[in-house]
Amino acid sequence: MNQITVVVGTQWGDEGKGKLTDYLAKDVQYVVRFQGGNNAGHTVVVDDKTYKLSLIPSGVISPDTISVIGNGVVIDPNVLLKEITSLQTQNIYPKLLISQRAHVIMPYHIAMDEALNGYQDNLAAESTKRGIAPVFADKMYRHGIRMGDLLDKEIFREKLVKSYDFNVSIIRNVFHATFERDLESIYQEYLGLGEKLSLYIHDTEVELYQAYKLGQKILFEGAQGMSLDPDHGIYPHTTSSNNVAGYCEVGSGVGLNCEKRIVGIVKAYVSRVGNSPFVSELGGEKAKTLRDKGQEYGTITGRPRRVGWLDLVQVRQAVRVSGINEIAITKLDVLAGLEELQICVAYKINGKIVKETPANLNEIRSAEPVYQNFPGWGEMTESTKDRIKERGFTELQKTMQDYIKFIENEIKCPIKIISFGPKRNETIIR
DSSP states (O other): OOSEEEEEESSSSOSSHHHHHHHHHTTOSEEEEOSBOTTSOEEEEETTEEEEESSSOGGGGSTTOEEEEOTTBEEOHHHHHHHHHHHHHTTOOOOEEEETTSEEOOHHHHHHHHHHHHHHGGGOOOOOSSSHHHHHHHHHHTOOOBGGGGGOHHHHHHHHHHHHHHHHHHHHHTSOOOOOOOHHHHHHHHHHHHHHHTTTEEOHHHHHHHHHHTTOOEEEEOOSOGGGOTTTSSTTSSOSSOOSTTHHHHTTTOOOOSOOEEEEEEESEEEEOSSSOOTTBOOHHHHHHHHHHTTOBOTTTOOBOEEEEEEHHHHHHHHHHHTOOEEEEEOGGGGTTOSEEEEEEEEEETTEEEOSOOSOHHHHHHOEEEEEEEEOOOOOOHHHHHHHHHHOGGGSOHHHHHHHHHHHHHHTOOEEEEEOSSBTTSEEEO
16 A cells, blocks of 8 residues: 555545545554535444544544544534544544644634525535635635634634624625624633643644654545535535645645555446536436435435436546546445446537536536446345455456446546445455
C-alpha cells in the first residue's frame, strides 16, 4: 500500500466512501477528513453494527488508527460532541485530533443558510441548512471563528462581535428573517463547547507532517463527490468546499510531494440529493425500486435521493480532474435481479455527441443521455457472496464482469476494488 492514499467520490457523493475508508483504515496510522462539514454523512457496517458518521473520519472504527479532522473541514461543535458520545456508547473511544484552524459553524450561520436557500430559487443546491455555505463565506470574509479561537476568550469575543453583527444584520435587514439568539449567550455556550473539545484540538498540520516524514501511512477521506465540487462540478448546484483529490493537501496543511494512490469511488448507478440537472435520472417505478433496494435516503437528512443509471461522463471528468489511478465500484448487489441495465456513455447537446461535462449551465440542462444497454445479473444470495469472497473476480456472474470491464475501457482507469454489499467483508481486491 502506498504511504499516501486519497479516497474521493466520482459522482454526487453517497458512493460508499465510508465503507471503503473503513476497509482500508486497518493498514494505516492516520485517517484524515480534509473538507466538508456535517452536511455529508458516511455509513459504516462492521459485524452487523451500523455506524453513522458526519464529521469524524470513517477510519475511527479501526482501534489503532488516529482520526484527524483537518483545517479544511467546518465544524458544528454540538454535532461533533454528539457524535463522539454516540461512538462511546458503542464502546468506541475515538483517537481524535481536530485542527485548531478548522472553522466553526455558529447558530447564525444556520439561520443564514435557511434564508439564503429560499432566496436562490432555481439556482439553489437545496442546502441541508446546516450553515455550511455561510461559514465558508465568513472564512473568506476573514472574520470566521476557528476551533482554536474557542480556547482564547479575548480573541473569540473580538471575532464573534464582528461575525455576529455582520451575519445577523444580513439575516434581519436583507432577508427580513428573524434571529433571536443574543451575542452573550452564544459566547458563553461556545466557550463551554470549546472547553469540552479542548482535549482534541491540536496543531494537526505539524503532527501529520511529522508522521509523513517518519514514513507512516496516511489515508485521506473526501466527502461528497466530483459533481458537487464548486469549481469543477455542476455550479451553482454544488457544495461549498473543494472535494477533488488535490485539495487533500490544502485541507490538511501537509505538502505531499509524492506519488499518491488515488481511489475514486463509483457507485454502480447514480444517486443525488438536492437540485441540479441530472442527465441519467430515472423516474416512476424503476426509480422507486432502485431507491428502496439501495436504501437511497440521506445519512444525515433522511431525504429520499434521486436515482439514475451510471453516468460515465461524470466519472470520466472525476478521473481526469482528481488524477484517479484506480476505481472502487460499489453497490453492485443493488442492481441484481434487474433484467436490463443502461450506462450513460455520452450526452447529446444541441444535436452533438459530447463526452465531457460542459461548464455551461444551459447546455447541461438540455443534455440528453446516450445509453449503452446491458443484460442484468441474478440475485446475489449469501452463498453466492461467500463464493465471491473466497474465489474473487472470476466468481462474479459473466454479465457483471462484462459490466465492470466496459466501464474500465470507457474511462481508461482500472477497477481494482469491487464491493457487493454493505458489510466490510463484502469486498474483494482484483
